[in-house]
Amino acid sequence: MKVDVLGRRTFSPQWKMNIVDQATTSSRSVSLIARENNINTNQVFRWIREVKKGQSRWVRVAMDMQSLPHKEEPAAFLPVLPSPLKQPAPASTSITVELTTGHRVTVNQADEQIVRLLLSALL
Numbered sequence: 001m002k003v004d005v006l007g008r009r010t011f012s013p014q015w016k017m018n019i020v021d022q023a024t025t026s027s028r029s030v031s032l033i034a035r036e037n038n039i040n041t042n043q044v045f046r047w048i049r050e051v052k053k054g055q056s057r058w059v060r061v062a063m064d065m066q067s068l069p070h071k072e073e074p075a076a077f078l079p080v081l082p083s084p085l086k087q088p089a090p091a092s093t094s095i096t097v098e099l100t101t102g103h104r105v106t107v108n109q110a111d112e113q114i115v116r117l118l119l120s121a122l123l
Contacts, residue, residue, distance in 0.1 A: 014062055016062065020051050
C-alpha cells in the first residue's frame with residue numbers, strides 16, 4: 001500500500017487480487033476480510049465486480065502477473081460464418097445462444113433479419 005500526497009491509499013493489483021480471492025473463496029464474510037485489511041467493505045465488493053468483468057486495468061495486470069510462471073498458448077479463434085438460409089424460419093422459432101460467460105440469450109419468433117442481426121452482434 002502506498003499513500004500519495006493527498007493522503008489517498010493506493011493498492012497493488014496483486015494485493016487487490018489477494019483480497020478478492022479471500023472474499024470469494026473463504027468462508028469468512030467480506031465485511032470481516034475488509035475490516036482485517038483496514039478497507040471499506042464496498043471497496044471489496046467493487047473489486048469483486050471488476051474481477052468478474054475483467055475490464056479494469058488492475059485486473060488485467062494482476063492476471064498477467066499470476067500467469068507469468070506458466071505461459072499458456074492463447075485459445076485458437078475459430079471464425080463462424082452464417083450459411084445462407086434455404087427456407088424462411090417458421091414464425092414460432094426460438095433461438096437460444098449460450099455465451100462463454102454462462103449467460104443465455106433467447107430470441108422468440110426469430111425471423112431471418114433477427115438471426116442475421118444476432119449473428120453479426122456475436123461475430
